Structures are given as structure tokens and as C-alpha cells.
Amino acid sequence: MAKVLVFIDNPGQVLKKASLELLTIARSLGETAVAVNGELHDDVLDTLAAYGVQALYRPSAADLDDYLVGPKASYLAAAVQTAGATVVLTENSAEAKEVAARLGIKLGAGVITDVVAVDPDGTAHKSVLAGSYMTTAKATTPVAVLTVKPNSITPEPAVTGTAPSAVTVPVPDTATAASARVTARSEKAASSRPDLSEARIVVAGGRGVDGNFGPLEELADALGAAIGASRAATDAGWIGHDAQIGQTGKTVSPQLYISAGISGAIQQKAGMQTAKVIVAVNKDAESPVFEIADFGIVGDLFQVLPQATEEIKKRRG
Amino acid sequence: MKIIVLVKHVPDAQFDRHLTGEGNTADRSESILSELDEYALEAALQLIEARGGEAAGNKVIALSMGPAGAVNAVKKSLQIGATEGVHLSDEALAGSDAAATSLALAAAIRHLGTETPVDLVLTGMASTDGETSLVPAQLAERLDLPQVTFAASLELDGGRLTARRDGDTHADTVEADLPALVSVTDQANDPRYPNFKGIMAAKKKTITTLALADIGVDPGQVGRAGSWTAVETAEARPARTAGTIITDEGDAGIQLVEFLAAQKLL
Ligand SMILES: Cc1cc2nc3c(=O)[nH]c(=O)nc-3n(C[C@H](O)[C@H](O)[C@H](O)COP(=O)(O)OP(=O)(O)OC[C@H]3O[C@@H](n4cnc5c(N)ncnc54)[C@H](O)[C@@H]3O)c2cc1C
Ligand SMILES: Nc1ncnc2c1ncn2[C@@H]1O[C@H](COP(=O)(O)O)[C@@H](O)[C@H]1O
Numbered sequence: 348m349a350k351v352l353v354f355i356d357n358p359g360q361v362l363k364k365a366s367l368e369l370l371t372i373a374r375s376l377g378e379t380a381v382a383v384n385g386e387l388h389d390d391v392l393d394t395l396a397a398y399g400v401q402a403l404y405r406p407s408a409a410d411l412d413d414y415l416v417g418p419k420a421s422y423l424a425a426a427v428q429t430a431g432a433t434v435v436l437t438e439n440s441a442e443a444k445e446v447a448a449r450l451g452i453k454l455g456a457g458v459i460t461d462v463v464a465v466d467p468d469g470t471a472h473k474s475v476l477a478g479s480y481m482t483t484a485k486a487t488t489p490v491a492v493l494t495v496k497p498n499s500i501t502p503e504p505a506v507t508g509t510a511p512s513a514v515t516v517p518v519p520d521t522a523t524a525a526s527a528r529v530t531a532r533s534e535k536a537a538s539s540r541p542d543l544s545e546a547r548i549v550v551a552g553g554r555g556v557d558g559n560f561g562p563l564e565e566l567a568d569a570l571g572a573a574i575g576a577s578r579a580a581t582d583a584g585w586i587g588h589d590a591q592i593g594q595t596g597k598t599v600s601p602q603l604y605i606s607a608g609i610s611g612a613i614q615q616k617a618g619m620q621t622a623k624v625i626v627a628v629n630k631d632a633e634s635p636v637f638e639i640a641d642f643g644i645v646g647d648l649f650q651v652l653p654q655a656t657e658e659i660k661k662r663r664g
Numbered sequence: 665m666k667i668i669v670l671v672k673h674v675p676d677a678q679f680d681r682h683l684t685g686e687g688n689t690a691d692r693s694e695s696i697l698s699e700l701d702e703y704a705l706e707a708a709l710q711l712i713e714a715r716g717g718e719a720a721g722n723k724v725i726a727l728s729m730g731p732a733g734a735v736n737a738v739k740k741s742l743q744i745g746a747t748e749g750v751h752l753s754d755e756a757l758a759g760s761d762a763a764a765t766s767l768a769l770a771a772a773i774r775h776l777g778t779e780t781p782v783d784l785v786l787t788g789m790a791s792t793d794g795e796t797s798l799v800p801a802q803l804a805e806r807l808d809l810p811q812v813t814f815a816a817s818l819e820l821d822g823g824r825l826t827a828r829r830d831g832d833t834h835a836d837t838v839e840a841d842l843p844a845l846v847s848v849t850d851q852a853n854d855p856r857y858p859n860f861k862g863i864m865a866a867k868k869k870t871i872t873t874l875a876l877a878d879i880g881v882d883p884g885q886v887g888r889a890g891s892w893t894a895v896e897t898a899e900a901r902p903a904r905t906a907g908t909i910i911t912d913e914g915d916a917g918i919q920l921v922e923f924l925a926a927q928k929l930l
Binding site: 440457526 | 811896
């Protein structure tokens with residue numbers, strides 16, 4: 348049976364859904380080991396046990412977060428060797444992809460990013476060219492490193508739990524030698540809304556919101572949705588850059604994407620056209636967003652969205 | 665100061681893009697300089713301009729790896745303001761994945777640093793075709809350089825770089841000494857366009873073509889044969905088609921909710 352190592356960087360108090368997805372995929376491929384960086388809370392440990400994790404690794408160094416990427420890859424390379432893993436799974440964030448990139452070079456392992464499904468034989472499925480192709484790819488090396496997009500699978504705990512105990516993996520002394528240092532860090536305020544990359548519903552606004560995301564926020568709250576934006580809206584400073592969806596922002600694949608006051612440029616579509624259902628509200632009937640909308644409304648978002656919010660509230664009594 | 669900027673020649677996203685042939689590589693017939701590499705070039709030009717420009721002995725070398733057409737990405741970079749260009753081109757490179765690409769580019773960068781050292785390697789945040797963002801991190805690993813990637817801003821003071829990097833949960837200030845590898849995001853600056861003067865000046869600039877033999881890379885280490893991943897199948901996704909489009913006559917918000925209810929999305 349294949350040994351699969353899942354890398355979870357700073358699991359926090361409770362494991363994210365994206366991490367649970369990785370654990371579920373890992374179990375479908377073989378025996379799961381987890382390499383954690385950062386604090387390990389009891390709640391997280393319980394979840395790892397419930398997901399059938401057989402082995403658990405922690406780094407001998409506590410300062411990996413003080414450097415950019417390199418030392419984390421050194422730690423992970425050591426963990427892969429200790430575990431004897433042939434498949435490594437990480438999340439698909441910018442930093443995790445970079446850890447995967449360097450790990451690949453260290454191990455002579457092929458790296459595949461943006462994976463949405465993994466077959467039992469290790470074949471990875473991913474879409475490329477802004478969602479216009481579905482491809483299958485495989486690492487041709489003894490070890491495969493795959494970074495998996497969130498919302499790829501429904502997380503499922505194991506039938507029988509485990510009781511993994513943590514083993515410390517030595518991080519080589521040389522790991523930090525040629526590394527950039529993180530000299531200051533400012534935490535971002537956590538939003539009460541769902542995480543954009545994991546959200547089931549996204550309400551996104553563009554230049555058409557003209558500085559006022561209020562109607563989108565109210566609709567998002569009624570739907571339990573996350574808020575996204577086009578680059579025009581983030582560049583204007585109406586909302587943080589974290590909310591940007593598209594080629595140079597986030598890629599989302601929610602069940603429902605409501606686009607309001609966004610024209611639908613190719614770079615915006617790159618980040619959202621794999622959504623299950625797309626709804627677009629735009630004043631201009633010629634906007635390209637209507638070419639991909641399942642339900643399009645030619646109208647003023649300041650009329651349409653508040654009316655929809657009211658109607659949802661009314662139906663829910 | 666000697667800066668190498670990596671510029672990739674990529675299929676233009678304004679047209680339909682296709683995967684073709686054995687290995688399912690992107691069809692490059694309608695290709696351009698990757699827009700995201702223009703930010704790297706702009707960052708390089710601003711850095712040398714702040715240090716007296718070419719007159720003070722600074723230079724920006726635009727390096728592209730790719731088939732014959734990729735020389736156009738180098739030419740465009742020269743028009744925008746790069747000092748000289750290098751085109752790494754070899755038939756054996758076809759079908760290279762990130763690992764093979766980074767191996768060849770690392771060898772080219774070492775080669776370009778043999779007479780005078782390279783201070784900085786600048787790249788885009790991702791190529792607009794492959795979109796993996798693997799190459800910059802892999803180059804840092806192979807060249808053993810500090811990695812300062814996804815820089816949303818970049819400052820250089822003496823030999824020390826300071827960058828701002830925006831993450832999902834936190835924003836970081838990152839520092840490293842030169843030489844270093846830096847990738848910049850599209851938040852870093854506003855790239856300039858080539859002007860008439862630049863286009864004329866580019867005609868006199870040097871473009872060096874390098875083959876694998878020039879940089880000491882064995883053909884078996886790169887291309888499809890040397891890659892560590894293989895694309896096995898590629899299927900065009902049926903293009904999304906337009907659904908119902910209505911014009912608001914005062915009740916579109918209610919119709920929207922009815923649509924969501926019918927789709928079981930409420
Ligand atoms: C290298 C590069 C990377 C990029 N990356 C991204 C990216 O990641 N994400 C991204 O989104 N863009 C990206 N872009 C920018 C992209 O090309 C577009 O410029 C951008 O998406 C436009 O944003 P928009 O649709 O909000 O604005 P516009 O194109 O100006 O559209 C605004 C729309 O709002 C409509 N509107 C106005 N008022 C109302 C109203 N009251 N009610 C309803 N509709 C209204 C208008 O009809 C119009 O269609 C990138 C560009 C480049 C060059
Ligand atoms: N063939 C290439 N030639 C020159 N630069 C490249 C090439 N491939 C990747 N790069 C550089 O690496 C960056 C990231 O590319 P990628 O890892 O493919 O997303 C690009 O923005 C370029 O700066």
C-alpha cells in the first residue's frame with residue numbers, strides 16, 4: 348500500500364476543510380502520515396485520529412515561519428524520507444505550492460499543481476488554460492508531489508480512528524542558510540464570512556459597485572456567502588486584494604457564483620468559470636459575462652440585489 | 665548592477681488557446697510576452713534607473729527559453745527597455761515541465777554569471793499559460809539563492825532587499841541580501857509600454873542565442889524525456905453556454921431568488 352504524506356502548515360485551533368479534504372484523498376490512496384508545522388492543538392490531534400492518520404511528524408525547529416519557504420521544504424523532505432512516502436499532498440495556496448516546488452527539486456520528484464482529483468494509481472486531474480481543458484497528468488518519478496485545490500472532495504472521517512503520536516523530524520542546520528527572512532508580520536482580521544476559496548457561494552462585485560459593496564454584503568449574509576471582487580474593484584481600494592478573483596487573484600469553484608457589476612474579462616473568467624452555477628447582474632446586455640451565465644439579469648445591481656435579499660428573507664420568514 | 669529578467673513567450677489569452685500534439689503542449693501560434701513578466705521587467709528597469717541606469721554600468725538582461733518564436737518576447741523586452749537579450753532555444757527543450765524548465769534556466773543563469781556575477785534574478789508571479797508558479801521557487805532551490813517571491817512591492821537599499829508579501833491570513837515584510845531571486849506580482853508597479861524611441865533603440869541591441877551545449881546541459885535532462893511529470897490526456901471542456909437572460913422590469917430580484925430556489929441553492 349502506498350504511503351502518503353500530507354503537509355499541514357500551521358493547522359491552527361481547528362483543521363480547515365481543505366486539510367480534511369487532503370486527509371480524505373490520502374486515505375483513498377494508502378496509509379496516511381501527516382507532517383505538521385507550528386502548534387498542534389488537541390482538537391487538531393483528535394481530528395487527525397478520526398481521519399485515520401497513522402503517523403505524525405513535527406519539525407525539530409520552531410522558527411520555520413521566520414523564513415520564506417526554503418526551510419519548510421527542507422523539513423518536509425526529511426519527513427518524506429522518514430515516512431518512506433511516495434505521494435505528498437499539500438494545499439494549493441501560493442506558499443504551499445512553493446514548498447511543493449522546492450520539495451520536488453530536493454527529492455527529484457514531479458510536482459503537479461491545481462489538482463482536483465487523484466486516482467488510486469496516482470493519476471492527477473486538473474484543469475488548465477483558465478478552465479478550458481481538463482487534463483490528467485502523472486509524475487514519472489518515484490515520489491509524486493501534488494497540490495490539491497479546495498472544494499475537490501467531500502471530507503469523510505475514517506471508519507476506524509487511530510491514535511497517532513508525534514515523532515520529531517530533525518530539520519537540517521543548513522536549511523535556513525540561503526533563505527529570505529520574514530522580518531515583520533501583520534495578521535489580517537478574520538472575517539465572519541466563509542473563506543473565499545472554500546465557500547459554497549460567492550457574491551462578487553466589480554467596477555459597477557462604484558465603491559459601495561453594501562448591497563453585496565447584505566445578499567452574501569442572507570446566503571451565507573463569501574465576498575469576492577474583480578481587479579477593478581480591488582485596485583480602486585474598495586475592498587482588500589485578498590478578495591480578488593481571477594488570474595492574479597483566487598480561483599474559486601463554488602456551487603454558486605453571483606457576479607454583479609463585473610464585465611467578465613478573460614482574466615476574471617479564469618478565476619470563476621468552473622463554478623457550478625453562474626448568475627450575472629450587469630447593466631450592459633453586451634457584457635461578455637452573459638456568455639457564461641446560467642442566469643443573467645440585464646439590470647442595475649442596486650435595484651436587483653436588495654430586492655433579492657428582501658425576497659430571501661421573506662421566504663425564510 | 666546586473667539583473668536577469670525571465671520573460672516567457674505564451675499563447676495570447678485573448679484568443680482561444682489549444683493543447684496540441686504528443687505531450688499536449690500549448691499551441692504557440694498566437695503568442696505574446698507574458699503580461700505578468702512585464703511587471704518583473706518594470707521592477708528591474710526601475711531598480712537600475714534609480715542607480716544611474718546603463719550609463720552607470722547597470723544592465724538588465726531579458727532571458728527567454730522557448731522555440732524560435734520566443735525571440736519575440738525578448739525583442740519586446742528590449743523595446744520596453746532591457747539592455748540586452750538572451751534566447752535559450754534547443755529542440756530538446758520541447759515539452760519541458762517546471763522541473764526541466766528550471767534546470768535549463770538555472771544553467772543559463774549560471775552561464776550568464778561566469779564573467780560578472782548576477783545580482784538579481786527577477787521573474788513574473790506565474791506564467792499565463794502554465795500558471796504553476798513553480799519555476800521561481802525551483803530556480804531559488806537550484807541556484808541556492810534566497811527566495812523572495814510574490815513581492816507586491818520591492819525596495820533595495822545597499823545590498824539588502826525588502827519586499828512586501830500578501831498572504832491570505834497575514835501580510836509579511838521579507839528581507840534578503842543580494843544576490844537573490846525575486847518574483848513580483850501585478851500589484852508591484854505599472855509596467856510601461858514601448859515607445860517609438862525604445863522600438864528604434866531595440867534594433868541596435870544584442871540578442872544572444874544559446875543552445876543546450878553552450879550552457880552544459882545534457883539534452884536528456886530536459887524536454888519531455890527529462891521532465892518529471894507527463895500530461896497523459898487533455899480534453900477540451902465544453903465551453904460554457906449562456907443560459908436564461910432576462911431584462912429587469914422591476915421584479916428581476918424575485919426572479920433571481922426563484923431561479924436559486926429551483927436550483928436548490930437557497
Ligand atoms: C495581467 C493582468 C491580470 C489581471 N488579473 C485579473 C484578475 O485576477 N481578476 C480580475 O477580475 N481582473 C483581472 N485583470 C483585469 C481585467 O482585464 C479587467 O480589467 C477587470 O476584470 C475589469 O473589472 P470589472 O469587470 O469590474 O470592470 P469593467 O470591465 O469596467 O466592468 C464593469 C461592469 O459593471 C457594469 N455596471 C456598471 N454599473 C452597474 C450597475 N449599477 N449595475 C450593474 N452593472 C453595472 C458595466 O456594465 C460593466 O460591464 C487583469 C488584467 C491583466 C492585464
Ligand atoms: N520558458 C521560460 N522562459 C523564461 N522565463 C520563464 C519560462 N518559464 C517560466 N518562466 C518564468 O517563471 C515565471 C513563473 O512561471 P511558471 O512557474 O510557469 O508559472 C514566469 O513569470 C517567468 O518569469
